[in-house]
Amino acid sequence: MSATWSAPAGTLPASVLRAESIVHDYSGVVVLREVDLAIRGGEIHALLGQNGSGKSTLIKVLTGALSPSSGQLSLDGQEVSFATPQASTSAGIAVVHQNYNLFPELSVEKNLLATASKVPRRRAALNAIDERSWRAKVQGVLDRLGVSVDAAVKVSELGPAERKFVEIARAMLSEPRFLILDEPTASLEPDAATQVLDLMRTLRAQGIGVVFVSHRLDEVLQAADRYSILRDGALVATGEVAGLTPSRLTELMIGQKAEQAAARASTPPGPLMLQLRKSSVGAGHFDVDLHAGQVVAVTGLVGSGAATVVSMVGGDVPLDGQAVRDGQSIRLRHVRDAQKAGIGFIPEDRKGRGVVLMQSCAVNMSLSSLARISRAGMVSARSLRQRAEHFRSRLQIKMGDVNAPISSLSGGNQQKVMVARLLAAQFQIMAVAEPSQGVDIGGRSQIHDLLREFVDGGGSVLLFSTDTDEVLALADTVYVFRHGEMIHHADREHLDEHSLAALVAGVHETV
Structure with missing residues (x-):
């Protein structure tokens, strides 16, 4: 059930996908600024940048989900234009998105069939699907990837790495020359992540150009051949990964502005409002204290467990551990429990689970x-x-x-x-996930002011954010999570952009 390094006989001819002077804006807000990017066949190219840097928009341009405001794409020196994702796929570009898009109760082969554009048919049977031929095709793709997954097994019975393999196999059905993997290891434990990295190397050996989008800098340094870094919508660095240090890569991602930022002193804690004791979002246990007058931030990569901490305090996920409010143990199994304890919750998925879109403001x-x-x-x-x-x-x-x-x-x-x-x-505690996700710069600043105003008035905020700038701008105390464990805890003045980014990415030696 793991990927191997063995390359099959025959590889793709060398190919180059190039984006030149790509500009894109949303309602006048420029999110890509004259971006140039070249992806070669037979390489793993890391596309890096903090949240909001423009990575997602660039991927949408490369895959036909967006047409750039200006600039052009070329494939092997010939200019191309993708009006739809299907056009991009036909040209040999496939993408596997970060979140799983599988049908858990269907088998592996049925999941691949659900999105296939070309399916073998039996003309003698009213054009029905030729299941034997399809099964052979699916097995051929799995063999090509070097993974051992039973195509007849339900996806729900597979492990996290195997599910990611299935998504990659589905993308490979179109026989792409370039494969974009958006945070493929984000929600995976180390062993499973290693399997995915091995699979990427297998694809590289077959001549496929792999675009590897990741916040895990240690994995980038292990697997990637070249890198490109976006910051504020612009390409700020590109080159060979060989010879790069974790510290240098972190500095390139953060930029000069962060290096000049002064540390903000933490606000002295007020009365203790909530205690989490022997809590767990994975293998380890942790304690968290919330005081009046303070913002406590939990942060980490997607799948680190940090988001779950806020969900547990907000009652959206049953608390694994003990909660103490005003000296009394309280139950946190449901949002109603949290509200009864004076805790309000704002989920990350604002539109899907926060607001009721068709109701009035x-x-x-x-x-x-x-x-x-x-x-x-x-x-x-x-x-x-x-x-x-x-x-x-x-x-x-x-x-x-x-x-x-x-x-x-x-x-x-x-x-x-x-x-x-x-x-x-009139809640006294707010549990807030990604408060400024999808919010423009002006709105972000106003939301930050509101949260600080709330704690200045005697409230307490528990915040989850993957944006290190936001964490440092708001938090008095920061807890960093990785792979379901709390790995670091510090007051704000003891952290800067560089050290926090390194901790989140798991590059501890740079701190």
């Missing part, structure tokens, strides 16, 4: 505290509007009318409505 602000403005089970429309107008003014939420659907608001203003919901319910 006013209703969304009051969802956690409708009882406060109700009589005999009937919500007071007047009180609902008055409350919404109050928070609209206090939080400077840009909206046409408080009765307009929240779907009409920008991401930053939707997030402000979520904060208003917790303030309206």
